[in-house]
Amino acid sequence: MLSADRFRFVISRIKERLWVKPLVLCVLSIGGTFIAKLADDTGLSSVLPEITLESVESLLSIMASSMLVIATFAVGSMVAAYASASAGTTPRSIPLVIADDVTQNALSAFIGAFIFSIVSLIAIQNDLFDSAGRFAIFVLTLLVFAIVIITFVRWVDRIARLGRVVNTIEKAEKAAGDALDRRRHAPTLGGLAVSPHQAGDKGVPVCSSTVGYVQHIDLETLQSCAETLNCRVMVTALPGTFVSTRRPLLRIVGGIGESIEGCETFKPDDFSGAFTISSNRAFEDDPRFGLLALSEIADKALSPGINDPGTAINVIGTMVRLFTLWQSPLEKDKLRAITYDRVSVPELVIDDLFDDAFTAIARDGAGIVEVSIRLQKAFCALAETDDNAIVTAAKKHSRMALVRSERAMSLQDDIDAVRRAAAFSAP
Structure with a gap:
């Protein structure tokens, strides 16, 4: 049988499939059309307002022609956002961008409205409905119009930011934070x-x-x-x-x-x-993958072709927040109990987490003074926590980053500035 934990994992994988929600909305749209037929059997024809056939056909025709155009435009915008996320950050972030709920809901609403209008138009033109059924279809059409308009307004705001570096960093931070939090509550x-x-x-x-x-x-x-x-x-x-x-x-x-x-x-x-x-890693149960994706975003920003140290500095701050979350106190009643007493599982090693998060940034940002100083300040902040493993790893990586900076920098003043920032980790 499918366990609850595996069910959660399967659902998270399904959310990354772009076709799932549009398919569900298409089925609901077709079902809504035929449910409206049930209104003819309720005997409410005498009390409901009379809706002319031409008015319903007109609304459905407008919806059918406009929704197909909007859906095509939505797909084009989404593909452009995915390409931007892949080129500007890291290809590993694509599943996070695809899984964006607002974007998936928008595409589903546009395609569902198009299918609804086509099916309803065919039913109307073939005299499937009486007066009560036409009224029900008219109400459903207005409801679909309202849903589409609200969805479109929300989607315009989201698509303007979807795939941008800052937005992708936020998504990667949330994915890494959720995975770390789950592992924090269940270390084994x-x-x-x-x-x-x-x-x-x-x-x-x-x-x-x-x-x-x-x-x-x-x-x-x-x-x-x-x-x-x-x-x-x-x-x-x-x-x-x-x-x-x-x-x-x-x-x-x-x-x-x-x-x-x-x-x-x-x-x-x-x-x-x-x-x-x-063939690919997943974010849900792999906290190290989230840290690695963020590190790749920062590392790519430090490449000569992009030359964006500000993004690397932003990611360093994100790493500090994630490690602060990892070592924050946890109430005993929120710690997951030992459920499987015949299975032994190793815990995550802090040194591995630090390697995933900081090694690439320290290596490729060693020659950039502002990145090196911010990195040392991040290590200093982590070294002030109460977690001995994090303190030891922070001081170790601080010393390694200092050595890299000393070898990469040519100006003595820059080297001295980094040394002052790394003074806390001196043996």
């Missing part, structure tokens, strides 16, 4: 933390049959399989890990003094089926 995804004696090559490895990135792990399936075989599972590939047919997804340890090797009921595919593997 509801499983046990990996203990020292479970490390190494102990247990039976289960590898993937495909090559790609782990997008999601269904721990409920792993728990069920482990209970069936009376064994324990240690996950070795977290979401975001690149796996091959030789890279273990997990290791299985049998019961006390037992091994599951050779067991007739042991089916590796049952365990590997809990892992969703794709």
Whole structure:
């Protein structure tokens, strides 16, 4: 059965498909036309106002001709926004731009209104409705007009910003923040933390049959399989890990003094089926991917062809907010309880998060004094937190960034300014 966690992941994947909402609206539009026919069976014809056939046909004809043009214009604008996001930021941000709710709702409303008007016009011209049905179609048409106008006004404001660098950074920050917050509430995804004696090559490895990135792990399936075989599972590939047919997804340890090797009921595919593997990474369960996407945006802005250090500085501030969120206090009652006591999952390593977030910026911004100083100030702010792991990582990366700046800069005054900003991390 589909677990609640996997259902959430599947829904998030569906939201990235541009055709889903328009298809739903098309079905509702066709259904609305035939539902209006039910008004003829209510006996309200004598009390409802009489609507002429010509007025309804006129409204539907105007809607049919205008909605097709607007829908075509909407698609063109969206494609231009996607191209802008890919060229100005990073191709990894495209799923975030495509998943924009306002844009999807606008396209769905335009196409749905077009389908509604066409189907209703055909029904009207073939005398499907009596007076009550015509009144119902007239009311539905006015309602659709109102929805389209409101949607269009909202969409015009959104499409003017969709795909722009600042808007894409905001979307990437939200995606990374949501993923970090979920992992903060469930550091081991509801499983046990990996203990020292479970490390190494102990247990039976289960590898993937495909090559790609782990997008999601269904721990409920792993728990069920482990209970069936009376064994324990240690996950070795977290979401975001690149796996091959030789890279273990997990290791299985049998019961006390037992091994599951050779067991007739042991089916590796049952365990590997809990892992969703794709050619691309996904933001929902992979906090590192969100940090990496933001880092790529900053790194691209630092390239000689774009030369936009302000964007890199903006991203550095975003990183500080995300790491502040990560180490902020969490009430015990909001921490996810251990639900899967037969599955062990490693926690995220702060050093890895810092590598994803800051290494590229420190490397390619080493020769730009304003970026280097802002980066050191960011490390200083993170070093003042109460999280020892973050403090250690911030000081380590501060020293590494200082070395890069000293080698990349030629003006001594710039080097001295960066050294002063990095004085907090001196050993």
